[in-house]
Amino acid sequence: MFNLAAKPFDYLIVGAGFAGAVLAERLAAGSGKRVLLVDRRPHIGGNAYDYYNDAGILVHRYGPHIFHTNAERIWKYLSRFTTWRPYEHRVLANINSKLLPIPINLTTINTLYKLNLSSEGMQVFLAQRAEEPETIRTAKDVVLAAVGRDLYEKFFEGYTRKQWGVDPSKLDKSVTARIPTRTNTDDRYFGDTYQAMPKCGYTRLFENMLDHPNIKVMVNTDYREIVKSFRHDRLIYTGPVDEFFDYRFGRLPYRSLSFRHVTLDRPQFQPTAVVNYPSTDVPYTRITEYKYLTGQTHDQTSISYETPCDEGDPYYPVPNPENAVLYKKYETLAAKTPGVWFAGRLATYRYYNMDQVVAQSLALYSQLSELDGSLAQDERTKQSIVA
Template identity: 70%
Template sequence: MPKITLEQAISASSRAPHDGYDYLIVGAGFAGSVIAERLAAGLGKQVLLIDRREHIGGNAYDHLDDAGVMVHRYGPHIFHTNAQRIVDYLSQFTEWRPYEHRVLARVDEHLVPIPINLTTLNTLYGLSMTSEEAEVFLAERAEPVSTIRTSEDVVINQIGRELYEKFFRGYTRKQWGLDPSDLDKSVTSRIPTRTNEDDRYFTDTFQMMPREGYTHMFERMLDHPNIDILLDTDFKAVRESIAHRHLIYCGPIDEYYDFRFGRLPYRSLRFQHETVQQAEYQPVAVVNFPDQSVPYTRITEYKHLTGQTHPLTSISYEFPCDDGDPYYPVPRPENAELYKRYKALADETANVTFLGRLGTYKYYNMDQVVGQALALYQRIEDGHAVAPEAAGATAS
């Protein structure tokens, strides 16, 4: 994979006949890497991909820790999608390991499946309900909300306040630093409630993990002679020194404009990684802790995700926080309005396209980011003008 130095990048960008890279792409996560690969391999463009971190892969970066256990440095990343075209594209760069994600929650001294299902309800309440009885059980506890606006409204309308308090309120307050009543309904609308025994976290058609890890997949994706990679480099430090014809920016859109209208709020994460002197720490990859008195939201054990055999195991405790790398756009109406101001500015900025979660201030799953990048490439290939939202509209 062609990693270069800043001096080499500056030199390359000044050489004839190109008079600069065709594309400078900021951010080597899914969005930046996919569009870099497509432009290089599909259109023969000269691409410089830069990232402020010392590695490619963005938040999906995985590596062997000091104990030799494969871990995800930035928390668990589980690939799932219903889109065959996304699988077909990524399969050029990786083989897959089948994996269905299951999550347990520590509630009332029990470890129960989340999303809530029949097993969850029967375990918590000491019952032996059928699916039909569980539907009645939940319907009797639901508190209808006439107009659903917030995350609290969504859950209480579906399953009532008691289960809302047990599973959602504390976890959400830790995750977002806000009460569910202050968050957009989209936060909890993604979480189903089941009355059968299906304990899979996702129900997508395709659920799997890259057999040799995400980093290996990114290395193969970016292994192209038309792609130069410059790591451990801040865009601000090189934006004036590297000649390029078009910029694709996958970083925070407000940062690009020097926070002209103020900062777009994000929630960040802090990880405490530990190696445990035993082969297995917990029965599934992720255990959630909804109790607000527990300072972390979840514990991840990575060997469940990777299938690695090792006499030791490595885990991480996840602590949401306000400071640090931006992970999750905070879904509140005032933040959406602030983003619209930046988007209007972006629409007037020539030769710059914003892409990805941070560039378009929207939470995407990994497959959706790939879909957004592929859609952008298709528009470039077709010679159409590109707008960030137009690129994302066809995401899978």
């Protein structure tokens, strides 16, 4: 039983997603620190939270989360808390009622244009259609330079506009630069060395990660309501950075998502886990069928319709030059705030993948460990002088 009154906490961590959970685990298990981890949602796991619905099907409440990384150390670290189910993610795009592989590959081109190109022929095909700007600055520039206008309009323009709420020409190039174009038939969405799903789900992974006597978890808790009730030495914050500072410089734009979860009385709905809908004729961006991700066998199937929106929980920072300037003000303020550290996608206003958040959190843990070592050495020096 965790004794709240025994002594102050070393750390109060706000947010029980990947950033907060990794830091809580490392500080408790790696450094023997007492950690209070709070989240205002009714569960741990952040946006990676999954659960069994009324039909007994494991679904992701906040849309599909596919783990992939090239970093062996991240893979080995998370493998302490889960066994893995091998899984390579594949996505199809609904283009004029045809389901075509995305990222664009050789099969995409040959099927769409009724061609029989080789890899070399596809390179020539794309080169003839590419529109190379003088400087590649925006998400639109990246795609036009890679595949030309027709493929940009069919696969990217509508989807990106729905996803981010602005035209691709208003977004940083990083948004579409992360999507490759392949001249072979590789139809995997990711090319990373390690691709898998937690065998028992993400929530179980988080439960294992936080199962430590030095960690106290409080959900359904706004940290502002308890911050003065529990003594702590340091604060780690993983929520929206502008909210932490009471929107001093104005609100940072974040994109939210709305999900409609449906269970169908049939074993399968679509031919792959995710089908994208780039057309602006439909409001949602994609449909996910979760049994592909989990490997679960069931007579029914559960799907979700994902629709981006402006209102609701923040999911993605919106990367463009204006927002970068505004965030810089908050970043400067955060750096000057004593006893508080910021981590995670929302607190550092970065469009990170899960493995990148884990890497950032492990790096912060190393910094905090070095700081603790310096403080301990200073204390030993003081004691030596007094003696």
